[in-house]
Amino acid sequence: MNTSARPHIEKILANMTQLPGIYKMLGKEGELLYVGKAKNLKNRVSSYFLKNIEHPKTQALVARIYDIETLVVRSETEALLLEQNLIKLHHPPYNIMLRDDKSYVYIFVSADQPYPRIASGRGKGKHQVGKFFGPYPSAYNARDTLLVVQKLFNVRQCENSFFAQRKRPCLQYQIKRCTAPCVGLISPEEYQEDVNSSIRFLNGDTRELNQELIGKMEKAAEQLEFEKAVFYRDRMALLRDVQAQQAIYKLRGEADIIAIAYQAGVTCVQIMHVRNGKMLGGKSYFPDMLGDDLGQMLSDFMANFYFQVADEVPAELIVNVDLPNRKDMEAALRQQFGKKIQIKPHVRETRAEWLELAEMNVQHAIRGKLASYLELNERFYQLEQVVGRPVDRIECFDISHTMGEATIASCVVFDHGGARKRDYRQFAIHDITAGDDYAAMRQALTRRYKKAMLPDLLLIDGGKGQLHMAMEVMQTLGLEAFMIGVSKGEGRKPGLETLHFTDGTKIQLPEDHKALHLIQQVRDEAHRFAITKHRAKRDKRRGSSVLEAIPGLGPKRRRDLLTHFGGIQGVLKASEKELSQVTGLGEVMARTIYSVLHE
Known part of the structure; x- marks a missing residue:
């Protein structure tokens, strides 16, 4: 001190x-x-x-x-x-205790009339009016449920702007995932029935829905409308599959099941969610906490989670250890959320089964984390041996743009606990010559370290040129930073990187060296973060399909491309060879498209 x-x-x-x-x-x-x-x-x-x-x-x-x-x-x-x-x-x-404190994902049914939409999003946005269902522990869980709802009830999931511009049905109508309300192929009354059925399904009322489908199928068969009868039969089969998956959950109601475990310096908390008697999955957290009092640690975690992260709290919180301040926590939650909350450390029957499942998951998660934790610490130790000094925090910068457009600089942060995503930063680069990576890096470093503290090690993705430029920035700011430039090897092959130091020395570590693995891990994460943010900014700026910015790719070939791959996501996933197989493109245009989309 x-x-x-x-x-x-x-x-x-x-x-x-x-x-x-x-x-x-x-x-x-x-x-x-x-x-x-x-x-x-x-x-x-x-x-x-x-x-x-x-x-x-x-x-x-x-x-x-x-x-x-x-x-x-x-x-x-x-x-x-x-x-x-x-x-x-x-x-x-x-x-900051939680590595990932994003809001949970909810499914919501909008209040748009006469044709509401069903979609998912993080948190209960104040700008979104409608009914909310969840929370779902991950976007994957929510998307999986949305897909089932879409197959069962054909309610639209498109954005309102897309919906308003349609002149003819889209692909979702063709594959029987939507009834095309955008062009009036279903009446508002019939559509509202599907919306109400979707809401009942999301509330867990699958038995009554099944009886309704049976009645509709039999009525269609009596009227010799066999195609409609087959449609209802297929819906019933899908609904039975969903019911079979949820058969192990015997109780109705809502609860969060929370299990904590601590081992060898790593704390893990597993939260699993039951809504309407259905288990919606779970999520593991690794808070920055040490100690031998699991009850106090869980109390601190729950306070952080329910007051900082969660949008709601169910009436029951089932925990695997008792909290020393359980009554105070219940009172605080009741005051915050306006309803009675019970924290239950001792449960029986089905709730005990839920808790056992959470405890199994927390033990599995902590074993996996501990293995990666030990590996990460070994990598840090090996890096310290290479550089000859302690390294507790690493920051790395990368630049991303498309032919000079929408330049983004990323800064990622790692410590002995792994990636510190809450400390990540991105910088939109302005007022430079398009494509000038040196100027972009100079601007990013200056903006970052005018205010922030220097890390133990600053990684610069580039060779001597980028490193010298970074040294000039630090000199201008009056700072002394320990920096390493990382230049790619021949053919950009991983394992052939050269490390450049500020004193002019350079080394090339063996391909299997753990210090090199750590440097690659941090550098690759900086690249991923930069390119993700850059693409989002680029596509928003263009305000239309990314394909429209590719020179020489006209409307007809864009349409052929989208038709061939079933949409823009299919195009983004396609390899250069797969692109060249589209009629009328050829290898040169395929290479251009792939470069713009990925490089």
Whole structure:
């Protein structure tokens, strides 16, 4: 800790109250580093300054503390709510526990009239009006459910802008995934029936739906409408498959099942969701927490998760360890979400089966993470041996553009826990000559390190030229950074990279060297992040199909291309050879298309 701050901190600790409340750790410039809660403020805050603290994250926090502010409250419940409100407002860097805190995916039925749409999205967007179902632990789970709904009830899933412009039915109508309400091939009344059936299906009312389908099939057969009867029969078969998949879940109702495990420095929390008696899947989290009190660790995680990440909380939270502040947590959740919440550490029968399933998954996830965790730490150790200095944090930059268009610079961050996606940054590059990667990198580095702290190792994707340019940037900013330039080998083949150091030396590590594997992992992630953001920006800027920007590719050949592959996604997945097989394209045009879409 800064020696000039120590007397001041000791004075603060000596006069600190023993009442419950929240505390704020501040840096030298007054920046908020951490927010915490405590039953006894004096005891809790003093514990940060004990000599036997071993956790690197806590050590790093303490080293930056310059001042401490406290706020006394009347109860632990108030402290918990205030703590989470401050975290949500300020996002202090040392409060971030979850590696991936994206909102959960929901399926929603819009309120558009007379033809609502069904779609999925993250969180319950305030701009979206309609009924929401979920949450689903991943986009894959939501898409899988949407596909079943689309096959069963043929309700549209297209965007409103696409829907309004249609003059004839699209491919979804041809493959019997939509009834083409856009061109009036179904009446609003019939369409609303399909929408209502979709809502009942998403609510879990599959038995009544099955009886209705049987009645419609028999009626169609009596009226000799055999094609319609076959249609209803196929719907029934698909519905039976769905019912069979959900047969093991015997209870109705909603619950989150939460299991925690800790092993060899790695903490894992598995959350599984039951909605309308159906298991919707689960997700593993690896929060930055260490300790031997699993109940307290789970309490801290749940506070972070339900107040910062989740859009809703079910009435039951089933946990594999009891929480030391269970009643306070229930009270805080009730106050936050406006309904009674029960946290249940002891359950029986079906709920016990759910909990056993969550515990199996958390053990499986922690074993997998531990294997990769040990491998990652070995890679860091080998890198430290190569560079001759400790490396706890790596940042890497990459540039992506298409022929100079929509240039994006990416910055990715890795530490001993893996990719720190919350710390990733992207920079839209402006006011440079199109295609000038040196100028783009210069602008990105300047914007990044005017404010941010330097990492232990800064990787520059490029050879001596890019490295020298980065050195000039650091000199201009008055910073001393440890940097390595990574140039690709002959034929851009992985394993042949050369590492360039700022003192002019260069080395080429063996292809199987773990330090090289770490450098490749970080560099490839920077490239992936840059190109993903660049493509999104490029396509948004163009405002139309990406194919329209390819020189020499006219309307007819664009239409032939899309027809051949069934849409733009098929084109994006096609190889250069597959593109050349489209009638009228040829190898030269196929190469041009592939280059624009992928390079």
